[in-house]
Amino acid sequence: MVADAAGVSLPTASKVLNGRGDVASATRTRVEVAARDLGYVSPSDRRGGLPGRTVDLVFDDLVSPYSLEVLSGVTEAGTEAGVDVVVNRAPRDDAGARSADDWAGRLKAVGREGIIIVTSELTLEQVESFDRAGLPLVVIDPLNLPRVEVTSVGATNFSGGLTATEHLLSLGHRRIGFAGGPERAACGQARLHGHRAALEKAGVRPEPDLALHGAFSYPAGLEMGTRLLDLPRPPTAIFAASDTTALGVVEAARRRGLRVPDDLSVVGFDDTILATLATPALTVVRQPLPDMGRVALRTLLRLAAGESLDSHHVELATHLVVRDSTAPPRGER
Incomplete structure (x- = not known):
């Protein structure tokens, strides 16, 4: 709020409000005036009063x-x-x-x-x-x-699930697995419903054995990825309901000698730092955490x-x- 009122970046406003000296005097004055107008009291002042x-x-x-x-x-x-x-x-x-x-x-x-x-x-x-x-x-x-x-x-979890699955469908995938979150999780259910809506819109019948649930975690992703890839007709792509779940799926593929994305496409959800550090870097649905x-x-x-x-x-x-x-x-x- 103070940064917006003063027309400066959040780091610059933070420097002024925390008493840092590396800010131009004119900029400092703008931030101080904005803070005063908004009734802002610095942490140091609060500790003293x-x-x-x-x-x-x-x-x-x-x-x-x-x-x-x-x-x-x-x-x-x-x-x-x-x-x-x-x-x-x-x-x-x-x-x-x-x-x-x-x-x-x-x-x-x-x-x-x-x-x-x-x-x-x-x-x-x-x-x-x-x-x-x-x-x-x-x-x-x-x-x-x-x-x-x-x-x-x-x-927008439903929209995210819809978008992720539509992306995989646009690439030509028709057997798409879902490695979801806990069954009672409202956000996970919304992602699953978006996933199913995309399949149905494309004329692809959702198959119950291709949709699994577990914790939003790497071990759960590894376990669900293993079960999906061990099916008699395994999926060619998997939409995972979190980044950490997706990394578990990637590891399940690696243990079976499969390469991502050559043999299996994987989409995550969240876009945390793990998505860019992964090999290969994850395609994800980004939510603005x-x-x-x-x-x-x-x-x-x-x-x-x-x-x-x-x-x-x-x-x-x-x-x-x-x-x-x-x-x-x-x-x-």
């Missing part, structure tokens, strides 16, 4: 490339807004409502303004406990939504300020990025 504003950012998996991309967006938006972000893991006990009340109570007691939860499975007890504690909640890519009015941020983090933080602050939202669910656009892991099937080149 009133307690700073803080939100919790909760992950199931803290070390995945997906999580790091979302984290970068949340923390950048937090820096702009003068809000500290505390990173935690989701509680793993199953004590029900009492445990949920304890979690919400602890966050409220230490002054959290709200909580952002990423790709975790929420219980109704947790959602109701946050409500009772007066803690705003925003969920990113939820595995489930126990109540439709829970505020969430995601991507840092932007999803930024939107989640800004939405949470609006809720904390008592503002009403036009929609409880926001979807950011996905798009296809074609790299080296897809090609026409061998017989059609």
Whole structure:
């Protein structure tokens, strides 16, 4: 917000707001005026005076490339807004409502303004406990939504699944496998439905044995890739519902002496750093993970300020990025 108001880049605004000296005086003045007009208080000033504003950012998996991309967006938006972000893991006990009340109570007691939860499975007890504690909640890519009015941020997963499969169909593939996420994951289901819609639109009958489900992980991708490639009539292409899943599929192909994309085309989903570091570089559906983090933080602050939202669910656009892991099937080149 400060960067936009001053007409400068986010790194430049951050340098000024954090007291760095390597900024031109005219630029510094513009940023300071914008910050003052917006009521921005720097972290150093907050530490010297009133307690700073803080939100919790909760992950199931803290070390995945997906999580790091979302984290970068949340923390950048937090820096702009003068809000500290505390990173935690989701509680793993199953004590029900009492445990949920304890979690919400602890966050409220230490002054959290709200909580952002990423790709975790929420219980109704947790959602109701946050409500009772007066803690705003925003969920990113939820595995489930126990109540439709829970505020969430995601991507156009159905469109992404449709686009990925249409790309493979355009190359000439007709036996296309799907290495999906957990069956209960809403985002994974949307990708599967988009995949099936593309097949049906092309007149290709979806085959049940070509669609598998597992965790969004490398081991699950390896296991699903192995099962798909061991079929009597294996697929010539596989759409994987995450980048890490896709890398597991690529490894399953390698162990069978198959080359990607000569013998098997693979499409991933996310476009984390793994996609460009892979050999071959992955064709993927890119979802704007840092932007999803930024939107989640800004939405949470609006809720904390008592503002009403036009929609409880926001979807950011996905798009296809074609790299080296897809090609026409061998017989059609």
